[in-house]
Amino acid sequence: MLTDWLLVLAGGLIGAPARYLTGVAVKSRVHSPFPFGTLTANAAACLLLGFLSEAVLRGHLGPRPELFLATGFCGALSTWSTFSYEVFTLASTRRIALSGLYLAVSVLLGTALSFAGAAVASALW
Amino acid sequence: MTNPYFGTADRPVRPPGHAHSEHAPGRQYPVVLAVAVGGAFGAAARYGIERLWPTSGTEFPWPILLVNATGCLAMGALLTVLADRFPAAKRLVGALLGTGFLGGFTTFSHYTDNIRVLVRGDAPGTAVVYLLVTVLAALAGVTLGVFAARAVVGVPAHQEAAGAH
Numbered sequence: 001m002l003t004d005w006l007l008v009l010a011g012g013l014i015g016a017p018a019r020y021l022t023g024v025a026v027k028s029r030v031h032s033p034f035p036f037g038t039l040t041a042n043a044a045a046c047l048l049l050g051f052l053s054e055a056v057l058r059g060h061l062g063p064r065p066e067l068f069l070a071t072g073f074c075g076a077l078s079t080w081s082t083f084s085y086e087v088f089t090l091a092s093t094r095r096i097a098l099s100g101l102y103l104a105v106s107v108l109l110g111t112a113l114s115f116a117g118a119a120v121a122s123a124l125w
Numbered sequence: 126m127t128n129p130y131f132g133t134a135d136r137p138v139r140p141p142g143h144a145h146s147e148h149a150p151g152r153q154y155p156v157v158l159a160v161a162v163g164g165a166f167g168a169a170a171r172y173g174i175e176r177l178w179p180t181s182g183t184e185f186p187w188p189i190l191l192v193n194a195t196g197c198l199a200m201g202a203l204l205t206v207l208a209d210r211f212p213a214a215k216r217l218v219g220a221l222l223g224t225g226f227l228g229g230f231t232t233f234s235h236y237t238d239n240i241r242v243l244v245r246g247d248a249p250g251t252a253v254v255y256l257l258v259t260v261l262a263a264l265a266g267v268t269l270g271v272f273a274a275r276a277v278v279g280v281p282a283h284q285e286a287a288g289a290h
Contacts, residue, residue: 004172005169008168008169008172009165009166009169011168012164012229013161013162015229016160016224016229017157019160020156020157020220045233049238050237053238067172071168072172075229076165076229076232077234078233080232080263081200081227081228081230081231082200082224082228085197087264088201088264088267088268107256111237114240
């Protein structure tokens, strides 16, 4: 019980700074109003979680690694709140098309990568 | 990786490795630590909600929708209040409560995973509704959060609260 909470805490402890540092790294290389940093973190988390979910379903990942990696790490690596604030900021600075593009690309790419990650797990097991 | 389509006149493409206070080494550690601590508790708060309200299979993923919508609302309000009233505290408090806690509380990967599971569970209609309702709830949430915060702290609407990181 306590271990479960600690595993989620530990996953979040790593996942959130991984997302932040991805943003910093991307921002220092790609100078664009398009939020590639959050998109990268979200996309990576969607791919990984698709894989992990399928691994859990097929009995190759136990409940404890799931709490650490899926609930904690992937959950914190990806974000809706920063993402939606970026969409709002782009739209409110009159970059409406870019805002819509960011929203559509994030949702479609994230969903596609979730299927891709699950497909990799299916192919492995 | 620099995309010529997104390099605009007001945001020129600069060479890598430039000096910038946000990227300066050393000063980065307190921010990273704040994001980590916030993220740990954000993830745990989401886990707590999932434990209280477990869903499975083709059930509509209400808990994750609720988490994401409220997290977006809180992010809009938080960053607006910080930018307009506490600019000096914005970097660390924004890192702890915004990028860390709310960032770790809300989740994009569980959202897309829910969509995938619904599609796989022969509930594509529910998947589409969930996909769209989440987008609308998140955008409505963040917008409401920003405007409610502006109304409360009394900041003119034209003032921009930028920089969600």
